Amino acid sequence: MIQVKIIVNRNSPLTGALCSLMAALLLTSHGLAESRVKTKPETQANKTVVEADVVVYGDASGGVTAAVQSARMGKKVILVSPYGHLGGMTSSGLGWTDIGNTSILGGLSREFYHRLYQHYQKDAAWDYQSRSSFDNKGQGAPALNPKTELASTFEPKVAEAVFDALVKEAGVKVIKGRLDLKQGVSKSSTRITVIRLEDETIVKGKMFIDASYEGDLLAAAGVSFMVGRESNSEYSETGNGITGPRQGNQLRNGIDPYVVKGDPSSGLLKGVNPDMGGKVGEGDHRLQAYCYRMVLTDVPENRTPVPKPENYNPTDYEILLRAIEVGQKNRFFKTTLVPNRKTDANNASGISCDLIGGNYGPDWNWATLNHQQREAIAANHRDWQLGLVWTLQNHPRVPKKIRDSMATWGLAKDEFKDNNNWPYNLYIREARRMKSDFVMTENHCRRKRPVDDSVGMGAYTLDSHNVQRFVHNGMVKNEGDIQSHLGGKPYGISYRAIVPAASECENLLVPWALSSTHIAFGSIRMEPVFMILGQSAATAACMAIDESISVQKVPYNKLRKRLLNDGQRLDADLKK
Numbered sequence: 001m002i003q004v005k006i007i008v009n010r011n012s013p014l015t016g017a018l019c020s021l022m023a024a025l026l027l028t029s030h031g032l033a034e035s036r037v038k039t040k041p042e043t044q045a046n047k048t049v050v051e052a053d054v055v056v057y058g059d060a061s062g063g064v065t066a067a068v069q070s071a072r073m074g075k076k077v078i079l080v081s082p083y084g085h086l087g088g089m090t091s092s093g094l095g096w097t098d099i100g101n102t103s104i105l106g107g108l109s110r111e112f113y114h115r116l117y118q119h120y121q122k123d124a125a126w127d128y129q130s131r132s133s134f135d136n137k138g139q140g141a142p143a144l145n146p147k148t149e150l151a152s153t154f155e156p157k158v159a160e161a162v163f164d165a166l167v168k169e170a171g172v173k174v175i176k177g178r179l180d181l182k183q184g185v186s187k188s189s190t191r192i193t194v195i196r197l198e199d200e201t202i203v204k205g206k207m208f209i210d211a212s213y214e215g216d217l218l219a220a221a222g223v224s225f226m227v228g229r230e231s232n233s234e235y236s237e238t239g240n241g242i243t244g245p246r247q248g249n250q251l252r253n254g255i256d257p258y259v260v261k262g263d264p265s266s267g268l269l270k271g272v273n274p275d276m277g278g279k280v281g282e283g284d285h286r287l288q289a290y291c292y293r294m295v296l297t298d299v300p301e302n303r304t305p306v307p308k309p310e311n312y313n314p315t316d317y318e319i320l321l322r323a324i325e326v327g328q329k330n331r332f333f334k335t336t337l338v339p340n341r342k343t344d345a346n347n348a349s350g351i352s353c354d355l356i357g358g359n360y361g362p363d364w365n366w367a368t369l370n371h372q373q374r375e376a377i378a379a380n381h382r383d384w385q386l387g388l389v390w391t392l393q394n395h396p397r398v399p400k401k402i403r404d405s406m407a408t409w410g411l412a413k414d415e416f417k418d419n420n421n422w423p424y425n426l427y428i429r430e431a432r433r434m435k436s437d438f439v440m441t442e443n444h445c446r447r448k449r450p451v452d453d454s455v456g457m458g459a460y461t462l463d464s465h466n467v468q469r470f471v472h473n474g475m476v477k478n479e480g481d482i483q484s485h486l487g488g489k490p491y492g493i494s495y496r497a498i499v500p501a502a503s504e505c506e507n508l509l510v511p512w513a514l515s516s517t518h519i520a521f522g523s524i525r526m527e528p529v530f531m532i533l534g535q536s537a538a539t540a541a542c543m544a545i546d547e548s549i550s551v552q553k554v555p556y557n558k559l560r561k562r563l564l565n566d567g568q569r570l571d572a573d574l575k576k
Contacts, residue, residue: 048202052173053542054545055209059088062088063079066534070172071170077170087156095293097138097153099152099459106566113150156416175197185222210508210509213428214428223501226435232281239464239519240518241281245479256474257476269318285360287429290427297343332406352388357467439497445520447491454571458490462483463482499552511537514533536568
């Protein structure tokens with residue numbers, strides 16, 4: 001008999017009802033984080049069976065480029081779409097692209113951003129503002145850059161349309177479904193033979209690509225992975241592990257941590273820990289915070305009011321209200337604009353869109369949960385952010401000047417029409433990270449250690465959002481934020497970091513949840529890089545099929561030649 005102990009932390013950001021749901025669900029899914037590998041396929045009677053050369057699991061941006069590249073290389077491809085909408089975060093509100101250096105773009109990634117640029121050259125693209133009124137500000141370069149003919153800011157619906165077009169043109173077969181997390185993979189020795197979806201669909205393939213944000217396929221295939229933060233000492237890094245109360249996205253001084261101000265006996269506010277849980281530089285199990293990238297607009301004819309969540313609890317926003325009391329007047333969420341006066345409303349300060357601590361607990365984290373549990377956690381994030389905006393627009397403890405300034409924003413009516421104008425994807429900034437024979441570290445990103453088998457480039461800041469709140473010198477403080485710039489200098493990402501150890505799986509590639517430390521992943525995880533690595537992973541998969549070899553044995557010199565021929569950028573001496 002297995003006994004599972006569930007600890008519900010009353011100081012968690014989760015509501016009491018959701019904590020109870022989590023407890024019940026966790027009891028039914030004990031051991032989910034363990035490998036669920038079957039060595040032989042089950043009987044296929046009365047089950048839908050589909051087959052392809054390359055099977056891509058995950059409909060995010062890198063999954064799309066992986067599928068399209070495989071099809072362009074003449075392979076039969078199946079793209080498994082858990083959400084039913086293509087593009088992941090790139091089409092779910094992340095319209096202000098984090099990249100660091102556009103010179104890393106090549107191949108399909110460049111083609112994607114070029115198609116967006118072409119779209120906005122048309123007069124018909126400008127529904128709610130004139131082309132001339134758009135300020136054209138992007139991250140370090142014009143948003144619509146005539147020099148490079150790339151668009152780095154864009155509307156979600158336009159991004160999804162481009163992804164749809166790429167897939168249709170390539171002839172990729174898309175099936176909607178989610179991996180059966182309990183018995184989703186069958187293997188013969190070290191080769192995946194089939195994957196199973198929740199609806200019992202069986203998907204056969206020669207090569208598999210895990211393009212999920214969670215690394216679900218790699219885990220189900222028995223591939224080693226990491227969750228949380230390594231200590232700085234493990235890989236000789238400086239930006240990993242517990243950070244202490246750094247100033248990035250930090251709360252103002254003076255926020256009392258107790259339910260009744262000045263009274264420790266009243267207990268801590270929701271989501272506040274009594275301490276950091278370790279020393280600076282030590283590793284832990286915690287995950288950086290998630291949020292939705294809200295798509296808001298101030299155009300009256302395209303604006304719908306932000307609704308008050310049904311389960312709204314004003315105590316969930318006590319830290320916000322106290323932050324305002326000690327002087328915070330703005331930066332409650334970003335209002336950076338994409339075309340047609342819509343926002344990519346991301347986290348902007350110490351109290352903002354991020355639900356800090358809302359993606360893990362004492363015995364669970366986002367990666368270990370089943371699909372239904374994740375839906376509950378995602379709904380909690382959605383309600384937190386809707387409640388955040390509603391509070392800023394309506395709560396009597398919010399000064400009128402702030403309420404008035406917030407009142408201009410509402411959800412964009414023409415986005416996510418089948419989802420109440422709310423983004424499809426929660427921003428899973430980090431979950432599992434594969435642990436392979438080669439681990440990308442901060443030192444590779446800083447080019448202190450070489451990468452001699454590059455299959456793509458990164459250039460963005462080493463970026464981690466906060467992971468927890470705790471009491472520091474009698475005040476509430478955030479912990480975990482890191483924004484360490486690389487100066488826009490590109491670095492290579494190793495092919496060995498996107499393939500598992502040969503002893504674990506020989507026909508799987510992982511372009512997102514790749515083998516990397518927490519802090520290195522903070523740079524690598526950007527959506528343009530995901531697209532780049534998706535294309536490179538697919539190229540290697542097709543070459544492995546053609547030569548009847550494992551992905552670990554794909555000759556790098558041949559892979560490199562094909563990647564360069566297809567326009568990929570691989571060399572670390574690129575100039576900004």
